[in-house]
Amino acid sequence: MTLGPVMLDLAGPRLTAEERERLRHPSAGGVILFARNFESPRQLLALTTGIRALRRPELLIAADHEGGRVQRFQEGFTRIPPMRSLGERWEIDAAEARALADATGYVIAVELRSHGVDFSFAPVLDVDFGSSSVIGDRAFSDEPDVIAALAGAFVAGLTAGGAASVGKHFPGHGHVKADSHVDVPVDERGLGEIEAADLQPYRGLIANGLAGVMPAHVIYPAVDGRPAGFSRVWLKDILRGRLAFDGMIFSDDLSMEGASVAGGVVQRAEAALAAGCDMILVCNAPQAAHEVLDGLKTGPLDRARAERMRGRGTPKPLRSDTRYASAVASIQGILA
Numbered sequence: 001m002t003l004g005p006v007m008l009d010l011a012g013p014r015l016t017a018e019e020r021e022r023l024r025h026p027s028a029g030g031v032i033l034f035a036r037n038f039e040s041p042r043q044l045l046a047l048t049t050g051i052r053a054l055r056r057p058e059l060l061i062a063a064d065h066e067g068g069r070v071q072r073f074q075e076g077f078t079r080i081p082p083m084r085s086l087g088e089r090w091e092i093d094a095a096e097a098r099a100l101a102d103a104t105g106y107v108i109a110v111e112l113r114s115h116g117v118d119f120s121f122a123p124v125l126d127v128d129f130g131s132s133s134v135i136g137d138r139a140f141s142d143e144p145d146v147i148a149a150l151a152g153a154f155v156a157g158l159t160a161g162g163a164a165s166v167g168k169h170f171p172g173h174g175h176v177k178a179d180s181h182v183d184v185p186v187d188e189r190g191l192g193e194i195e196a197a198d199l200q201p202y203r204g205l206i207a208n209g210l211a212g213v214m215p216a217h218v219i220y221p222a223v224d225g226r227p228a229g230f231s232r233v234w235l236k237d238i239l240r241g242r243l244a245f246d247g248m249i250f251s252d253d254l255s256m257e258g259a260s261v262a263g264g265v266v267q268r269a270e271a272a273l274a275a276g277c278d279m280i281l282v283c284n285a286p287q288a289a290h291e292v293l294d295g296l297k298t299g300p301l302d303r304a305r306a307e308r309m310r311g312r313g314t315p316k317p318l319r320s321d322t323r324y325a326s327a328v329a330s331i332q333g334i335l336a
Helices: 018-022 041-052 083-092 092-113 144-160 189-194 200-206 234-241 256-262 265-275 286-295 303-309 322-335
Strands: 006-007 030-033 060-063 065-067 166-169 212-215 224-227 248-255 279-282
Touching: 006 286, 018 030, 018 286, 030 041, 030 279, 041 060, 060 303, 065 092, 083 092, 083 322, 092 144, 092 322, 144 200, 144 234, 166 200, 166 248, 212 234, 224 234, 234 265, 248 303, 265 279, 265 286, 279 286
Parallel strands: 006 030, 006 279, 030 060, 166 212, 212 248, 248 279
Antiparallel strands: none
8 A cells, every 4th residue: 555645634633434445545644733733742752553453554743843933742752942042043143053953853852753843844944034033033143054054964963853844935035025834925026046045955855854745835936937846947847957956845734715716625635746746734624634535536655755754763862861951951942
């Protein structure tokens, strides 16, 4: 049996009979968890164990667990500061900031892995141009070279902790004011300007093992009239071709308003896969999930790329991990 290309969400902290059936569908390949799916560390581990028992190979399990405003699991997890705090620390002591970024990635990975989650959709590689409220302090910095350095250390920490990394939102969401959750953002800049700033962090991280990329639901009309997540130009010509990325490409949530230009949800799914996405996300819309699973005609998920996203190693008890304890202390120092 193989995994399919659709990543789905769940309604609450426990699997329902309907959700079990949905996740066994041949087109399903993963689950993304939200705060509504979390009550406690013990409950989360029971939930992920149940998800893994549904099929072989096991479904991929992910979460948006970046830190700051976007941290799905709270009780029993280390509070992670927004990535902006690492960029601010860089201005004082670059070496310390790099070490803190590594520690942050390690803590996120170890805590997620110990609760059955394979990876987080992180790091955010957007450049903070001071325009986007939806990005804001989720960005490391307004300097592409600083983002590349800190995100590189963050990814190294994730890797050491057994979790893959996903850079987002390709090629960059930081220059537009509109929020793609509720609007269709348009970035009028030309390719040269985007290459000089937004693509710089991707170049460095792709060369150093970035496992996944999530494109933005943003239109860059000077390059292509379609949003990046539906654009062969951005995904195949630029990301796969020019930047030589060979990892997993995840669509952003296809139920977001920024995806509406591609039509109904099945048309959105087909357009994203045709453009070059490997896995598509359908969240917060159970009926849309049914429509995609029933209407999508596509092959299985690429096995090698899927395996790169799977959590690695057997998590050891957190109390026995001295690197983890040191990293937690470092992060708490940022928040003090």
